[in-house]
Amino acid sequence: MWTRMRPPNLRTFLCLLAFTVLVGAHRGGAVKWLALYRRAHRPWSTTRNCSRSSGLASRQLRLCRDNLELMPTVVHSALVGMETCQNQFRDWRWNCSSVLAVPNLNNDLIRGTREQAYVYGISSAALVHSVSRACSIGLTSKCSCGPLPRPIDEPEEDFKWGGCGDDVTFGLSFGEQFTDATLVNKKGRVKQSKKAMMNRHNFRVGREIVKSSLGRACKCHGVSGSCAQRTCWKALPDFEVIGAKLRERYKRTVEVKRKRKKSGGSKSLVPKRPGRSQFRQDELVHYERSPDYCSPDDKTGSVGTEGRQCTVGTRDRGSCESMCCGRGQHNYTQVVTERCGCKYFWCCYVECKTCTKVLQLNRCR
Numbered sequence: 001m002w003t004r005m006r007p008p009n010l011r012t013f014l015c016l017l018a019f020t021v022l023v024g025a026h027r028g029g030a031v032k033w034l035a036l037y038r039r040a041h042r043p044w045s046t047t048r049n050c051s052r053s054s055g056l057a058s059r060q061l062r063l064c065r066d067n068l069e070l071m072p073t074v075v076h077s078a079l080v081g082m083e084t085c086q087n088q089f090r091d092w093r094w095n096c097s098s099v100l101a102v103p104n105l106n107n108d109l110i111r112g113t114r115e116q117a118y119v120y121g122i123s124s125a126a127l128v129h130s131v132s133r134a135c136s137i138g139l140t141s142k143c144s145c146g147p148l149p150r151p152i153d154e155p156e157e158d159f160k161w162g163g164c165g166d167d168v169t170f171g172l173s174f175g176e177q178f179t180d181a182t183l184v185n186k187k188g189r190v191k192q193s194k195k196a197m198m199n200r201h202n203f204r205v206g207r208e209i210v211k212s213s214l215g216r217a218c219k220c221h222g223v224s225g226s227c228a229q230r231t232c233w234k235a236l237p238d239f240e241v242i243g244a245k246l247r248e249r250y251k252r253t254v255e256v257k258r259k260r261k262k263s264g265g266s267k268s269l270v271p272k273r274p275g276r277s278q279f280r281q282d283e284l285v286h287y288e289r290s291p292d293y294c295s296p297d298d299k300t301g302s303v304g305t306e307g308r309q310c311t312v313g314t315r316d317r318g319s320c321e322s323m324c325c326g327r328g329q330h331n332y333t334q335v336v337t338e339r340c341g342c343k344y345f346w347c348c349y350v351e352c353k354t355c356t357k358v359l360q361l362n363r364c365r
């Protein structure tokens, strides 16, 4: 369509540019800071690094300047959150790859959908997780080991609390300040739009899921590797575990609407389904129904599944039947070479052959 138009004159061009900039300015919504992932592996050496161009909202800029040494951890969390989302949705029609476009998100992540709910939840969770870990491994002087649990909580004789636990209390507090800084308007008031309320809630779900995942890790001591004595500390699981838990919640996201409270003029979100008066604090919420993500559609932000890899003869989510939405698939072969038949020669080297394998693969039409 663009190629058929005559070249736009300067005025149209400037209008378009202004439009793009204006729309672009809020397209990333409250997760615009995820764009920090593009700054991975760069040093945060000066407070001048805390600039708007990094995707930070004005209240985040202050947090950035005050916590410069935590910023590499924030960047790391953006990467981890986005990677985990893509891992968790690898076989789904919507596969989370659209988040990589941040700060210019598509409609799938700005209209109030359950996919948006997941992305907000996972971003907030990743931030809390990364920061809590940064505390215990000594990446920052802003925090250190989490508090030792009281000895009364020791269930067994043969272990004692010690070591350095993840400081989830600090992680939660920093995480909340950082994410929710995007949900405040210029006058410093908490935004009350339906979208802001949804995003705020889902940020909280992300924090809660990390908090409730805090478990125990232990180290054995004893003669020749026996486990006569153990030292244990509070530790968070790998983030993939949290990503998977959150995906379970994604499946049961509650559709909500905004309602004025009976007492006073304030508004709140309530489940749309009649007969249910509240949603729980651990449930993700959304207010816009999602498309089936089968075909491309700008309005919903669906990119469609054409060209996606799928498997035949299964009934899983990644099956061609489900992935290709009845359009069918192309099959093709791919030749891969790998090391095989390795032999160990004493002492000390390994010799391998090179094998080629022919893979039968399928892609959606």
Ligand SMILES: *[C@@H]1O[C@H](CO)[C@@H](O)[C@H](O)[C@H]1NC(C)=O
Pocket: 039, 042, 043, 044, 045, 046, 048, 049
């Ligand atoms: C911070 O600023 C320095 C100096 O301008 C630059 O080299 C570095 O890449 C910046 N870091 C980030 C994360 O933008």
Ligand SMILES: *[C@@H]1O[C@H](CO)[C@@H](O)[C@H](O)[C@H]1NC(C)=O
Pocket: 086, 090, 095, 096, 097, 303, 304, 305, 306, 308
């Ligand atoms: C996710 O979907 C997009 C769009 O169809 C595709 O380009 C991308 O390769 C997919 N990613 C994975 C990991 O399958």
Ligand SMILES: *[C@@H]1O[C@H](CO)[C@@H](O)[C@H](O)[C@H]1NC(C)=O
Pocket: 331, 360
């Ligand atoms: C690949 O496609 C061709 C033609 O569509 C079909 O005859 C063949 O059985 C397919 N092979 C596999 C392994 O599915």
